Structure formats: C-alpha cells, structure tokens
Amino acid sequence: MEIQVKxxxxxxxxxxxxxxxxxxxxxxxxxxxxxVGQLAPNVRQMVSTARLAxxxxxxxxxxxxxxxxxxxxxxPPVSGG
Amino acid sequence: MEIQVKxxxxxxxxxxxxxxxxxxxxxxxxxxxxxVGQLAPNVRQMVSTARLAxxxxxxxxxxxxxxxxxxxxxxPPVSGG
Amino acid sequence: MHYLRISDAPIEVAALYEKLKDPKxxxxxxxxxxxxxxxxxxxxxxxxxxxxxxxxxxxxEKLADPIEAQGARVVIAHRTGHLELTDExxxxxxxxxxxxxxxxxxxxxxxxxxxxxPIWKKETDTDAVRWGD
Amino acid sequence: MHYLRISDAPIEVAALYEKLKDPKxxxxxxxxxxxxxxxxxxxxxxxxxxxxxxxxxxxxEKLADPIEAQGARVVIAHRTGHLELTDExxxxxxxxxxxxxxxxxxxxxxxxxxxxxPIWKKETDTDAVRWGD
Numbered sequence: 001m002e003i004q005v006k007x008x009x010x011x012x013x014x015x016x017x018x019x020x021x022x023x024x025x026x027x028x029x030x031x032x033x034x035x036v037g038q039l040a041p042n043v044r045q046m047v048s049t050a051r052l053a054x055x056x057x058x059x060x061x062x063x064x065x066x067x068x069x070x071x072x073x074x075x076p077p078v079s080g081g
Numbered sequence: 082m083e084i085q086v087k088x089x090x091x092x093x094x095x096x097x098x099x100x101x102x103x104x105x106x107x108x109x110x111x112x113x114x115x116x117v118g119q120l121a122p123n124v125r126q127m128v129s130t131a132r133l134a135x136x137x138x139x140x141x142x143x144x145x146x147x148x149x150x151x152x153x154x155x156x157p158p159v160s161g162g
Numbered sequence: 163m164h165y166l167r168i169s170d171a172p173i174e175v176a177a178l179y180e181k182l183k184d185p186k187x188x189x190x191x192x193x194x195x196x197x198x199x200x201x202x203x204x205x206x207x208x209x210x211x212x213x214x215x216x217x218x219x220x221x222x223e224k225l226a227d228p229i230e231a232q233g234a235r236v237v238i239a240h241r242t243g244h245l246e247l248t249d250e251x252x253x254x255x256x257x258x259x260x261x262x263x264x265x266x267x268x269x270x271x272x273x274x275x276x277x278x279x280p281i282w283k284k285e286t287d288t289d290a291v292r293w294g295d
Numbered sequence: 296m297h298y299l300r301i302s303d304a305p306i307e308v309a310a311l312y313e314k315l316k317d318p319k320x321x322x323x324x325x326x327x328x329x330x331x332x333x334x335x336x337x338x339x340x341x342x343x344x345x346x347x348x349x350x351x352x353x354x355x356e357k358l359a360d361p362i363e364a365q366g367a368r369v370v371i372a373h374r375t376g377h378l379e380l381t382d383e384x385x386x387x388x389x390x391x392x393x394x395x396x397x398x399x400x401x402x403x404x405x406x407x408x409x410x411x412x413p414i415w416k417k418e419t420d421t422d423a424v425r426w427g428d
Contacts, residue, residue: 087347089345089347089413089415090345090415090417090426090427091415091426134347134350134413137347137349137350137353138350138353139411154347154350156347156413157415157426157427158427159409159410159411159412159413159414159415160409160414160415160416160426160427161344161346161351161373161384161385161408161409161412161413161414161415161416162328162373162384162385162405162408162409162414
C-alpha cells in the first residue's frame with residue numbers, strides 16, 4: 001500500500017513536508033522508516049534516529065493497521081525547551 | 082557580667098526588644114539561654130528552642146568571649162519563606 | 163485548569179506567572195529557558211523553533227493532566243518562530259500546595275518536554291547551522 | 296552581581312525575573328512562596344513577617360555567594376510586614392548555564408533560607424494566632 005508520511009525539521013528540509021512511500025500491508029514502524037530512508041541516501045541516518053507517530057501518537061514496535069485516513073509522521077529527535 | 086540579649090518574634094512579644102541578664106564570664110550559649118529562661122516561666126520552652134547569635138552570626142557550643150560591644154541575640158526557630 | 167500554548171507570540175512571563183497564583187497554593191516554581199549566547203566554543207546568533215501542531219499540544223496535555231489530577235496547576239508555553247539572544251523559548255510553571263512537589267513536577271515537565279514533545283530548534287551559530295542540541 | 300533584599304515593599308516578580316536574564320544563561324528557575332488560605336483544617340486570614348536586620352541579609356549573602364562563585368546569578372527577595380492571601384512572601388531565582396544546576400540551587404536556597412535566615416511569620420488564622428509553621 002502507498003502511504004503519505006509527514007516530515008519535520010531536518011527531514012522536512014531535505015524531502016519536503018511529506019513523502020509518499022510504498023509499504024507492506026500492516027507495516028511496522030521500522031518498515032516505514034526503511035521505505036523513507038531509501039528515498040535519498042543522505043537522509044538514512046536522520047530517518048534511523050526518528051520515531052514514528054500515527055494520528056499524533058508515538059507508535060509502538062508492532063504491526064500497524066493503517067487506513068488512508070491515518071496521519072503518519074516521522075519525528076526526528078526533538079529539541080524543544 | 083551583665084549582657085543585653087536582643088529578642089525576636091514570640092520572645093520579643095513576651096519580654097520586649099531586649100533583656101539584661103547576668104551571666105558568667107565567657108559564658109556558653111546554653112548559659113545565656115538559661116539566664117533568659119529564668120526571667121519568666123512562660124518563655125522557658127521558647128528559649129530552649131532558640132539559637133544564640135553573636136554579632137549577627139550563629140554561635141557555636143563553646144565558651145564565648147564577649148565584650149560590652151558585642152551584639153547578642155536569641156533567634157527563635159525561623160519561619161521565613 | 164492548565165494553560166498550554168505553543169505559538170509564535172512572545173512569552174509573557176509576568177502574565178503566565180499570574181495564572182499560577184491562587185489562595186490554594188503556597189509554592190510556585192517556574193522554569194524559563196532562554197536563548198544562550200555561548201555553548202562551549204560555539205556562539206549562537208539566533209534560533210528558529212518549529213513544532214508539529216497539534217501533536218505537540220496533545221503531548222503537553224498528556225504531561226500536564228496527571229500532575230493537575232494531584233491538585234496542582236500547570237502552565238506551559240513554548241515559543242516557535244525566530245528567537246534572538248535572551249528571548250524566552252519556554253516557560254514551565256507549577257503551582258502546588260507544597261514546594262517540594264512544585265519543584266519535582268516542574269523539573270519533570272521540562273525534562274519530559276525535551277524528550278517527548280515534537281518541537282525542534284534550528285540554531286544559527288556564527289560557524290554553522292545546527293539542528294537540535 | 297546577586298540581588299538580595301528583605302523589605303516591606305511588595306515583591307515585584309516581573310522586575311526580579313528581569314534581573315536574571317542574561318545571554319550567559321540558558322535556564323532560569325524561580326520559586327515564589329505565596330500566602331496560602333488553607334493548611335489542613337486551619338484557615339489563614341493574613342500573615343505578618345518580621346526579620347532581624349541586617350543579620351538576615353548577611354545570612355542571605357552567605358547562601359548566595361558560593362552559588363554565584365560557580366557562575367550563576369542569584370536573586371532573593373523576602374517581604375516583611377503585613378501580607379494578605381496570595382501575596383508573595385518570598386522570591387528565590389537562580390539563572391545558570393544549565394537547568395539542572397538552576398533547579399538544584401534554587402531549591403537549596405529556599406530550603407536553607409527556611410532554616411537559617413532570621414525571619415519569622417506570625418500567622419493570623421480564623422481560630423488562633425500562630426508563630427512559625
């Protein structure tokens with residue numbers, strides 16, 4: 001299935017506000033990160049340290065039941081405060 | 082020797098801004114407190130929980146070399162903040 | 163009762179502090195993070211903050227709710243956009259009946275905000291542009 | 296550089312906070328103690344604070360100096376005289392390069408102030424007048 005992944009901070013600077021990637025049905029967070037990492041070699045390191053969020057909650061390590069309506073985002077290491 | 086002892090808070094309310102007491106030469110803090118405590122039975126408990134200050138520094142347990150110029154005070158348990 | 167805000171508007175410390183005052187509380191602890199000039203040998207010129215709205219606000223609520231459930235009041239404001247030296251980036255305030263709790267909770271909130279709230283800083287230093295700390 | 300004051304004048308939190316801002320510092324922690332209405336079953340109407348001047352100021356200096364020697368800035372104000380509910384009795388602020396230090400030092404200062412600085416409160420509650428805590 002194809003999903004849209006929202007991007008922020010340094011990832012957004014490299015790839016734009018969001019990217020479309022092809023992932024297996026019920027993908028894991030690591031599979032989604034892997035798909036985004038393959039879009040450009042210079043973002044692989046950034047993607048590896050990012051966390052996945054689904055519908056604005058951090059996602060766990062298991063398989064994700066995603067539908068087209070779900071909001072998927074990659075959260076690079078945060079640095080507020 | 083006779084010394085003046087400054088008083089504060091509940092002790093000041095009971096006995097006034099200061100009292101004169103007769104103490105041995107080079108008295109200890111406990112001897113000074115004892116002398117003040119004998120002025121009125123209702124202050125003995127308050128005096129026992131107070132600390133002695135000489136020249137605006139808390140005094141130790143040893144003998145104090147006091148002269149007439151020294152400022153002696155009883156500091157009831159503080160409660161600022 | 164909590165007040166949580168992430169916005170480009172400057173952080174008004176005095177107004178945020180006022181929100182914490184209440185006859186119920188005896189101790190108010192606040193943390194303010196400001197833009198510092200030097201970090202070791204690195205000199206910062208300015209910082210731009212961005213956030214993932216409204217996930218960042220939701221994360222703040224998750225942090226504040228359990229503390230407010232214990233009777234305290236929480237006020238958090240984080241600024242986004244362009245900040246100059248000494249500008250306030252974040253305000254975290256806790257009012258509680260007892261000061262030990264206010265200290266513990268205030269520090270917990272800023273520590274956790276720095277780990278789990280999707281806000282990012284892009285630091286423009288004299289020698290380079292840096293993301294994150 | 297520290298600012299230490301014990302006086303009948305109302306505590307101006309915003310002005311005291313401003314004294315802590317500096318490009319050198321990234322973290323500012325403040326504690327404000329206000330007059331609380333209820334302590335268990337006891338209802339406070341107002342509080343009168345008194346101090347032993349200038350011993351109290353000297354004690355504050357002794358507390359602040361070692362912290363400032365480590366590069367931080369300390370601002371402490373304690374009010375004396377008559378205070379009503381929610382009035383600020385004490386302000387303790389520490390600005391430091393790093394927030395952990397600012398939290399530790401601010402809490403140390405208020406804890407130690409409450410033990411070693413000759414200031415007394417006389418609390419007028421609805422049922423009685425009480426000295427101390």
